[in-house]
Amino acid sequence: xxxRDTIFARLKGDAPSKAEADALLIAPERPRVDEAALxxxxxxxxxxxxxxxxxxxIDDMAQLPAAVARYLESQNEALTLCMPPDPRLVACDWQGFxxxxxxxxxxxxxxxxxxxxxxxSGSLIFETGPTAPMLPNxxxxxxxxxxxxxxxxxxxxxxxxPGVQPRAHYWIxxxxxxxxxxxxxxxxxxxxxxxxxxLLRQ
Amino acid sequence: xxxxxxRADLALADRILKVAVERTAGTAEAKRAVAVDAFPDFExxxxxxxxxxxxxxxxxxxxxxxxxxxxxxxxxxxxxxxxADEACRIVIDICKAAGAKSVARSKSMLGEExxxxxxxxxxxxxxxxxxxxxxxIQLADERPSHIIWPAMHKTREQVSALFKAKHRSPHAxxxxxxxxxxxxxxxxxxxxxxxxxISGANFLIADTGAVCTVTNEGNAELSLVxxxxxIVTAGIEKIVPSMPHAIHMLRMLARSATGAALTQYTTxxxxxxxxxxxxxxEEMHIVLVDNGRTKMREEGLAEMLRxxxxxxxxxxxxxxxxxxxxxxxxxxxGPMGAVLTPVFDGLKESxxxxxxxxxxxxxxxxCPVRIPLxxxxxxxREKSWREGLEPTSMRAGLSLWAWxxxxxxxxxxxxxxxxxxxxxxxxxxxxDKLPLVGGWTRYRDMPKPAARTFMAQYKKERRS
Ligand code: SF4
Numbered sequence: 001x002x003x004r005d006t007i008f009a010r011l012k013g014d015a016p017s018k019a020e021a022d023a024l025l026i027a028p029e030r031p032r033v034d035e036a037a038l039x040x041x042x043x044x045x046x047x048x049x050x051x052x053x054x055x056x057x058i059d060d061m062a063q064l065p066a067a068v069a070r071y072l073e074s075q076n077e078a079l080t081l082c083m084p085p086d087p088r089l090v091a092c093d094w095q096g097f098x099x100x101x102x103x104x105x106x107x108x109x110x111x112x113x114x115x116x117x118x119x120x121s122g123s124l125i126f127e128t129g130p131t132a133p134m135l136p137n138x139x140x141x142x143x144x145x146x147x148x149x150x151x152x153x154x155x156x157x158x159x160x161x162p163g164v165q166p167r168a169h170y171w172i173x174x175x176x177x178x179x180x181x182x183x184x185x186x187x188x189x190x191x192x193x194x195x196x197x198x199l200l201r202q
Numbered sequence: 203x204x205x206x207x208x209r210a211d212l213a214l215a216d217r218i219l220k221v222a223v224e225r226t227a228g229t230a231e232a233k234r235a236v237a238v239d240a241f242p243d244f245e246x247x248x249x250x251x252x253x254x255x256x257x258x259x260x261x262x263x264x265x266x267x268x269x270x271x272x273x274x275x276x277x278x279x280x281x282x283x284x285x286a287d288e289a290c291r292i293v294i295d296i297c298k299a300a301g302a303k304s305v306a307r308s309k310s311m312l313g314e315e316x317x318x319x320x321x322x323x324x325x326x327x328x329x330x331x332x333x334x335x336x337x338x339i340q341l342a343d344e345r346p347s348h349i350i351w352p353a354m355h356k357t358r359e360q361v362s363a364l365f366k367a368k369h370r371s372p373h374a375x376x377x378x379x380x381x382x383x384x385x386x387x388x389x390x391x392x393x394x395x396x397x398x399x400i401s402g403a404n405f406l407i408a409d410t411g412a413v414c415t416v417t418n419e420g421n422a423e424l425s426l427v428x429x430x431x432x433i434v435t436a437g438i439e440k441i442v443p444s445m446p447h448a449i450h451m452l453r454m455l456a457r458s459a460t461g462a463a464l465t466q467y468t469t470x471x472x473x474x475x476x477x478x479x480x481x482x483x484e485e486m487h488i489v490l491v492d493n494g495r496t497k498m499r500e501e502g503l504a505e506m507l508r509x510x511x512x513x514x515x516x517x518x519x520x521x522x523x524x525x526x527x528x529x530x531x532x533x534x535x536g537p538m539g540a541v542l543t544p545v546f547d548g549l550k551e552s553x554x555x556x557x558x559x560x561x562x563x564x565x566x567x568x569c570p571v572r573i574p575l576x577x578x579x580x581x582x583r584e585k586s587w588r589e590g591l592e593p594t595s596m597r598a599g600l601s602l603w604a605w606x607x608x609x610x611x612x613x614x615x616x617x618x619x620x621x622x623x624x625x626x627x628x629x630x631x632x633x634d635k636l637p638l639v640g641g642w643t644r645y646r647d648m649p650k651p652a653a654r655t656f657m658a659q660y661k662k663e664r665r666s
Contacts, residue, residue: 003492004282007438010496011263021443024254028450029247031240031463050462084480105394121464133480138423156449156464165276165410167476168427170469176420177466178382180335180351182358183226186382189334190389191420191467 033119033154039199042152045122046197051174052187053122053195060202064092068144071196072109075142082110082140086131089113089146103136110140117152117197118159123173124197125159127166134168143175143192148200206531206554213525219355223347223526226354230517233461234568241457251454252572254447255508258439259499265408265441266490272411276473278486283316286546289491290321293400293433296487297327302397306425308415309333310402311349311511312437312491315533315546318400330392332421334385341368347527349534350459350513355526390424399426399483403436404455404510405448406488412470413488414448416455420467432471432483438490439507445470451510454570458512494545506541506578508571515565515575521558530555537565537575544582553591556582618654 001009033041046053058067072079080098083089089111103110112132116125124145128134137143153159159171176191187193213219238244258265270280283289297305305322307313307329319340322329331340335353339346341364346352353361361381366372369388373380401422405414413434415422426432442448456462475482498506516522516536527535532543532552540555556579565575586592654662 002282003284003288006284007282007490007492007496008263008267010500011266013261013263015264016257016261016443020257021447024250024257024443025446025450028446029241029243029250030453032242045463105390123464123468128479128482129476130478130480134423135427135481138420138427156452157446159449160445165412165470165472167473167479167482168469168471169412170423170467171464172467173464174466176418178334178419179226179229179460180333180338180353181356181361181378181381182222183229183351183354184358184378186379188386189382189419189421190332190386190393190424 028157030155031120035154038119038152038154039149041119041154042117042122043199045119048122051122051195053174053197055197055199057199057201059200061088061092061200064089064146064198064200065094065097067198068111069096071144072142075194077108077142080108081144082107082136084112084131084133084136086113103133103139105139107136107140109142109144110136111144111146112137114145114147114197115151115161116159117147118154118156118171119152120155121171121173123156123159123171126170126172127161128168129166134170137172138176138191140192141188142194142196143172144196144198145172146198146200148202206529206552206558209529209531210525210558213529218357219526220524222355222357223523226348226351227517227523230350230460230513234458234514234517235461237457237461237463241453244457247450247454248570248572251451251510251570252508254442254450255439255510255571256504258441258443259504259507262438262441262499265443266438268408269406269411269441270490272407272409273413273473273488274411276411277476278411278473278488281487281489283489283491283493286316286491286493289316289435289489289493290318292487292489293318293435294321294325294327296431296433297322297325297398300398300431300485302327302431304328304330304392304396305398305400306330306332306393306396306429307336308399308401308417308422308425309336309352310400310435311346311533312402312435313400314346315437316435316491316493318435330389330396330425332389332393332419332425333417334382334419334421337385337389338364341365345528345533347535348513348516349511349536349538355528389421393421393424394428396425396429398431398433399429400433400435401426403434403440403488405442405451406436406440406490407445407448407470408441409444410470410472412445412472414452414468414470416452416465416468418460418462418466423467423469426471426483427481430483431485431487432474434471434486434488436488436490438492438495439509455510455512458510458514458568458570498545502581503541503545503578505573506538508573509538510571511538512570514568514570515573518564518568520560520562520564537579538573541573541575541578541582549582549586549589550591553582553586556580556586 082103114124176189178189338353348354373384403413474486522536543552
C-alpha cells in the first residue's frame with residue numbers, strides 16, 4: 001500500500017460541510033479599524049516601532065520620480081533604482097536615474113507597486129506576475145513602495161484578490177528584522193533595512 | 203544519550219544558560235501580554251482558533267484531498283510520507299534528480315522532526331540554514347533549543363566567538379547588529395547560489411493549494427525564490443479550509459509567539475513559476491508527512507494536532523525557563539514537547555518529561571488554540587504507570603505511601619513528625635538543604651512548613 005493509501009485509510013470520514021466551515025468565520029475577532037479614516041489608520045500602523053516605515057504623499061504619478069529622488073538623497077544613496085517593468089512605473093520620466101530591472105545581490109534600492117495596503121496591520125500586499133518580480137523586494141536595502149490611497153482596505157480579509165491566485169501572494173509588514181541573538185531586535189537581518197511608502201492620492 | 207534528569211541537572215547548574223533563556227523568554231512573555239491586552243477579545247479568538255483546528259482535524263482526509271487537488275492543479279507535485287524516513291527519502295530523491303549540490307533551508311520544525319539535516323548530510327548535499335538562529339546552531343553543530351528562537355541558549359559572546367571562527371569576513375565591532383550584519387554577508391551569496399530551497403509550511407490552504415510561510419527575517423523568500431526547485435515538507439495537520447481561516451490563525455500566531463500583530467513577511471506560494479513570471483522556482487514539490495499524526499488522532503491526542511507551533515507554552519513554563527530546551531532531549535521542547543516527544547521517541551524513553559511538569563496550568567492558559575496540555579501530560583503519566591514503565595523505586599515509594607495514607611492514625615503521626623523535623627532545618631522561613639531530596643534543594647529552597655499539619659490545624663479550628 002502506498003503511503004498515500006495508508007494515510008487516507010486512517011482518515012476516512014465525512015466530507016466537511018461548507019456551512020460549518022463558513023460558520024467559523026462569522027464576525028471574526030480582529031483589531032478595531034475606523035473605516036471612515038482608513039488612510040490615517042494605515043499610516044498610524046506604518047509608523048509603529050515594530051514596522052517603522054517612513055512615508056511621503058504624491059498627488060499624481062508625474063510626481064513619483066521626484067519623490068523617489070527626495071528619499072534616496074535623504075538616505076545619501078545614489079539615484080540608482082531596480083524597477084520592475086510595471087507599465088505605471090515605466091511611463092514616468094526617470095531622467096537623472098540609473099535604472100535596471102534585475103536586482104543585484106547587494107541591491108541598494110528597489111521600487112514596487114503594492115496591490116493593497118491593510119489598515120489593521122499596516123501591511124503592504126503584493127502579487128507576482130510578468131511585471132512584478134518578487135526577489136528585488138527582498139534583496140534591496142531600501143524598499144520603496146507605491147500605494148494608491150484607494151487601495152487601502154481595513155482588514156487582512158481584504159488582502160486576497162478574487163479569482164485565480166498568482167504564484168505568490170505576499171504581505172510585507174515592516175522591514176527584515178531578527179531577535180535571534182539574546183532577543184535583541186536588529187533591523188535588516190537578510191532583507192530590506194528601510195521601508196518607504198509613497199502614497200498616491202490621485 | 204543520558205537521561206532527562208542528568209540533562210536537567212547539567213542545565214540547572216549552567217548559570218549562563220539560565221540568563222540566556224530568561225532574557226528571550228521573559229521578553230516574549232511581556233510582549234505577548236501587551237499584544238493580547240490590545241486585542242479586542244482574545245479569549246473568544248482562542249475559542250475560534252481551537253474550533254477551526256478541530257473542524258479540520260475531524261475532516262482531515264477530505265481537506266487533504268482537496269488540498270492535493272488544488273495544489274496539483276496549480277502545478278505543484280504532492281508527495282505523501284507515512285514516516286520520517288520516507289519523507290527524507292522523498293526529499294533526497296528530488297534533490298538528486300535536480301542534480302542539487304546545495305540546498306538553502308528556511309527554518310522548519312517538521313524538518314528537524316524528520317531528521318532532514320542529517321539525511322542531507324548523509325546524501326552529501328550541502329545545506330545552508332538561512333534563519334539567523336538556525337545558522338548559529340548549524341555553525342555550533344547543535345540542535346534547536348526553542349521552536350521560535352532555536353539559538354535562545356546562546357549568549358552574544360558565544361555567538362561572536364562562533365562567527366569570528368567561521369565567517370569569511372566577520373564583524374569587527376562587538377554589537378549584536380554587527381554580528382547580524384556578518385551573517386547577512388555570509389549567507390546572502392550562499393542563498394542565491396543554492397540549487398534547491400526547502401521550507402516547512404505554517405499553513406496549507408485547502409481550497410487554493412497555497413503553502414503559507416511566515417518569517418521576520420525574509421529568509422524564507424530569499425531561500426525559496428531563486429533556486430530552480432522548491433520543496434515543502436509539512437505535517438498533514440497544517441491544513442486550513444481557506445484563506446480567511448488562515449488569516450484568523452495568523453492573527454493568533456504572531457501575537458502568541460512574539461507579541462507582534464503580524465510577522466514581517468507572510469507569503470502564500472501557489473505552485474511553481476507561471477508563464478511570463480520574472481522569478482520563482484520551476485518545480486514545486488510538497489511532501490505531506492504523517493509521522494504519527496494519524497495515530498495521535500486515533501489515540502486520544504487529537505487536541506495536540508491543533509498546535510500552531512507558537513512557542514507560548516514554553517515561554518511561560520517555569521520548568522522550561524529553568525532548564526532551557528536541550529534538556530528535553532527531543533525535537534520539541536517545553537510543554538508541547540513533553541506531549542509530542544513520547545509520540546516520536548517512545549514513552550519508555552521520554553516518560554520522565556511528563557513527570558517534570560508542575561501541572562501549574564500556565565501553558566494551557568496562554569495556548570492560542572486551547573490545548574489542554576496538563577491533561578495530555580497527565581494522560582502520559584497514567585499510561586506510563588499502567589504499562590509499568592515507572593522504575594521500581596517509584597512504585598515501591600508510592601505503594602508505601604498508599605499503605606500509610608490508608609491508615610489515618612499512622613499517617614497523622616508520620617506527617618506531624620516530619621513537620622517538626624523540617625522546621626528544625628529551616629532558617630528565615632526557607633530550608634536550603636533537606637536530607638534525601640538534595641536534588642530538589644540544590645538549585646532551590648524549600649519553604650519552611652507551617653507549625654502544624656493542615657489536619658492538625660483544621661481539627662484545632664473545629665474545636666475552638
Ligand atoms: S501547544 Fe499551544 S502554546 Fe504551545 S506551541 Fe502549540 S499552539 Fe503554541
